[in-house]
Structures are given as C-alpha cells and as structure tokens.
Amino acid sequence: MGFGERGPRRTEIILKHPLRRERFMKHALLTLCLLLATSAAAADKQIAITIDDLPVISATPLTLAEKQHVTTQLLNAMKKHGVRAVGFVNEDKLLEKNQLDANVALLEAWLANDMELANHTFGHLGMHKSSVEQMKAAVIKGETISRWLSERAGKPYRYFRHPFTQTGNSVEEQHAFESFLAEHGYSVAPYTIEHNDYLFSCLNDHLLAGKDIGVSRETMLKEYLAHLDNAVEAFETMSQELFGRQIPQVFLIHANRLNGEMLDATLQRLKEHGYRFIPYDQALEDPAYAIKAGPSKKFGPSWLMRWAKTMNKKLSVYGQPDPAEPLMKAFNTHCS
Template sequence: MVDVRHRNRRNGATRLGRALALAVLMLPGAASAQDVALTFDDLPAHSVLPPGETRLGVVARLVAALADAGAPATGFVNAAGLETRPEERAVLEVWRAAGHPLGNHGWSHANLDAIGADVFATELVRNEPVLQSLAGDSDWRWFRYPFLAEGQTPDVRRAARAALRERGYKVASVTMDFSDWAFSEPWARCRSKGDAVGMARLETLFLTSAEEALTASRTQSRALYGRDIPYVLLMHVGALDAHMMPRLLALYQARGVRLVTLEAAMADPFYDADRTTADGPGPLSLETAAAAAGLPRPARTDVQSELAGLCR
C-alpha cells in the first residue's frame, strides 16, 4: 500500500478527460513495451544512514549497480542542505560523472500544499544554480513534486503549473512506486543493532514490494489501455536502495523489463499533460486513471506496520 506522504493524489480526473486520453493512447505509434524509467529523489542526502555509511558511498554503489545493468536513471535534487554540508556536492558530481542527468525537486523539499504557489515558485528557482552548474549538456528541466503534492485546489495546481511552464520544466510523473523510502529508517536500526534476521527480512520485503509494484502498474495499464505504457519508477538515494540495487535490477530484467530514460518513457502519449505542464483536473497517475474508470485498485501487501516494528 502506498503511504499517503508519498502518494498525495486526488482522484479528480473526469471521465470525459480520461476517455479522450484513452483515445490518444490507442493511436498508432503509441509505445507498447514493458519499459521502465528509473528515477531517484532526494539527492544528495536521503533519510538516515546506518553506522559506517556515507552519502558518497551510497551514491557510488548506486551508480555502480546502474552501470553493471546498463540502466539509465534521473536524480532529483534538493540543494538546501549544501549550504551547511557543502561536501555533499560530491554526491551530485559522482552522479553526473556516471552520465546520469539531474532534475529539480525543490530547494528544500517543501510540500506545495503547505507553502503555497508563490513560495513554491521561489523554491523552484532557488534550486536552479546548482543544477545549471552540474548539467553540462544534459536536460535538467525536469521537476518532481516533493511528496508528489501537486496542489489540493485547482487554483494552487494551476499556479504551480504556470510557474513550471514559465521556467521551461516538464513534470516527472510517477506510475510505479513501492515506498522504498519507508525502508530506510528500519534498515539503519537493524544495521546499528547487527540484527541479521531483521536485515534479511527487510531485503525480502524490499524485493517483494518492488515486484508487487510492477505487477500492480501492469495490471492497471493493461486494464485501462490494453497495453503496457512505459512506467516511471520512483525511488530514493537510500542506503538500502544502494545495497539492493543489483538484485532489484536483476529481478526487473528477469521479468522482461527494459530500462529506459525518463525522456523516452515520457514520450508516450499517456504523459502528454505532464510533459507539457498542461492544466488538468488532477494529478496524473495510473491510480487516478483507474479510479476515474471505476476499476479496483490491485492488491498490494501493506508492509508499513511491520517496517515500523522491525529492530525496535
């Protein structure tokens, strides 16, 4: 089950709008493959670290696993921490040296629904100098909403979209998510206690949740459109993510996944509204599309309670 902090989604899509989207998706030339784009939020620093870990070590293991799998990825930056921890810029440099682009995740990871559209626009611009300084010839004008919060009212949503359009951004959608962020604190607890049983359980739950997310996204996409859209997977630069990345990528590739760039995935007509930052009735996701069509949500294991109790 997706936690509300990372799934602040409203079921606001109209049936008429969804019918039009479905018509577009069925046009000749619409992508039809089990493609997945990997995206990582919260660079350069996500959550707590286990004893002996460093931010630089985490990102080095992540990019090594991505390289071994030939997997492209996009990372989304909150640059506020660099003011007090300038050494963490090295994390972003390692990411870029591996050839992966960076995007904007808001200066301080502030929730649009808490700060309002005016402060949102300020946070957007304040994050840009770091991105520009590291981008080279890569496209850094992708934006991922912190907490996936896109505005609880039409006015806030429209104002935020207008700010993004004015700055030339595309919205980085999310169509696959297994709340990997929720594993970070339990992993640090289990590591600090040397709890081998707890760590093994976390590894199992991580892979199980990831596979369920793939199945759920495919089930919704096929029910809605009769095909696999290219999926955009939300992850984070956490210590357990780095530890599990080789096994996760091997799992997905064994399931027939082809790992593609964010740009390639979002070229699909499904993502037109986010790629053009168009105004719309609600956030774009498979969940909102399925809800608008009256489809049931695929079954997912709720691991949150178990995660909260592990290694206490």
C-alpha cells in the same frame, strides 16, 4: 460415429505426402516464429528509473564517506544494468558545514556517469502544506547549483518533481504553480511505480544503527524484493485496465543506503519481470503521459491512479498491498 472413430485426420494425410509435408513444416515453422515474435513484443516492457532526494537521504545522520559510498553503489548498479536515470536534487542537503564541495562532487559524479539532474526543491517542500509562493521560491533556490553543473556538463536540466508528489490542493493552485514551472523551462515529472522504499529505508537506517525494531535485517531485505513484485503486479494491472497494454513505466525510488545496497538486485528483478531500461524522456513520449493528471491534495499517488480519475475509469487495484505486518508495526513505531 464417435469422435475416436473418425478417419485419418487432415494433418496425418498432409504428413504422408513428402511435398505437402515440407510445405506443412515450413508453415508450422513460420507460425512458430510469428508466435515467438509476438510474445517477445509482449514481453518488451519498458521502464525508466528516477531517483529522488539526492544526493543522499537518511533517517539517521550519515558521514561524508557513507554518502560517497551510497552514491558509488547506486551509480555502479545503474552502469551494470545500462540505466540512464534522472536524479532529483534537494540542494538544501548540500549545504552542510565544511562539506559543500564534497556534496557537490556527489552530484558531479551523477553527471559524469551519464545521469541527468533535476529539481526537487530546496527544503523538500510539500505542496499540501505550502503556498504557491513558497513553492516558487523553493524551486528557484533549489536550482542554483544543479542547473549550473548540468549546463557545464552539456546536460539538459528540465524536470521538476513535486516533493511527496503532491501537485496541489486545488486545480487553481495546480495550474498557478505549473504555469510558473513551464515559464521556467520545467516539465512536471510523473511516476507510475513505487514500492514504499522510504518505509524499508527507514527500517534499514535504524537496523544499521543497531536498534532493535523487532525484525531482522535479513527478513527486511527479503521482504523488500518480494514487495517489489507486489508493486509491479499492481501497477501493471492498472496499466492494462486503463490502456489495454503495458505502457512504459516510470519507477521512483530514493537515494538512500537501502537502495545503495539493493539497487543491483532491484534492477535484476525488474529485468526478470521482462523490463528493458529506457531513458526517462523516451518513456514520457508515450501518449499515456499526455493525459492530464489532476491535483493530488495530501497523497501523491502513481500517475496511473491519477489518470484513472481523468479517464473516469474504475481500477480493480489501488496501489500495492501493505508490506507484511511486522514491518508495518516497526515502521509505525520507529519511523512515523
């Protein structure tokens, strides 16, 4: 007997009987609800937002008004999307002639908008080229104003992010510095997703200064969002390969004019990827973040790549692909 010649199928029989039909429909409905609930749980991806180099970083000099504008744009975008971010401060950037008070007011605005401040050293010292003693001094000097402002605002002051996310040239160096951080009440601040925003930001600064870099601003901005998609995809792949699930991710970007303009669209894009924004401390509660990450040496990759090393696992991807060739060319010519 061929397949098509079989008698009435079981569902057909069930559906002909009114009581059975009702039970069948109820069961089908329940199954559908369960399926929807499962896919909703799968889509419940979480991400915390962290922003480095506060109050504002730029490849070209900025006026106070421009810095105020960037700060307002960043805070407005986060407010709109219900984001409570952590901002990592370089206090050397506050000490401009006649602008100390106004620069401090930028940090106060972060706190007033329910954000948290954290330490990113005085002078943005990279561990690859600095001694542990130099790093320690940069931490202490880098907390003077932010710690006081945070305490006054009743906010915690608890994270340290290594500039360039370089966590040491050796295990010994890493441990010596991290013991110091712990003694001073700091937790090391990991990240898992970045999307070369520093590269696009530098191009943006030159474009805004009217420089011809061989790429239009419109193309660059479009590419910036497309590149976010590439990065999200790559880091989600890593999370899946390491943990078999999507861990709460930590997004790292910088306080610059590019993000001032684009953060709203960036956060919207993350939402479209299925993300819900959570506070940083909540993301760090995930067991993944208890895994040790070794010293980074010169490059400061995502913690996902560091964990792969600790877990002795091979990943199928290492970071996102480079941005399109004309952008790389412009960056290599004008920014490095």
